[in-house]
Amino acid sequence: MNTAVGLFAAFCTTVSYVPQLKKCWETGSAGDLSLRMVLILALGVATWIGYGVLQSDIVIIIANSVSLCLLLGILYFS
Incomplete structure (x- = not known):
């Protein structure tokens, strides 16, 4: 059970970066990010x-x- 909770948490936090990286890819910039x-x-x-x-x-x-x-993908666009 502990591993299942950890896997779910890891999935949620890891996937949260995908929309931002997608936006950086499309715009070619991460200028809106600190x-x-x-x-x-x-x-x-x-x-x-x-x-x-x-x-x-x-x-x-x-x-x-x-x-x-x-x-690192997001940083590439910085």
Whole structure:
């Protein structure tokens, strides 16, 4: 049950980046976003990956790795 809750939470938080990345892709810009916020968020997500490795928690590692890739996509347009 714990893993199911974790997977659902990870899915929701990870998928939340997709609409923003889609908008950046379509407009070619992330100008409406705070670069500082996106960088701090990316640092936090990268830290979560490290935590997942330390805890040997594959859900945390995969979800945050996907989130970081999406954030890097958004940063590309900054």
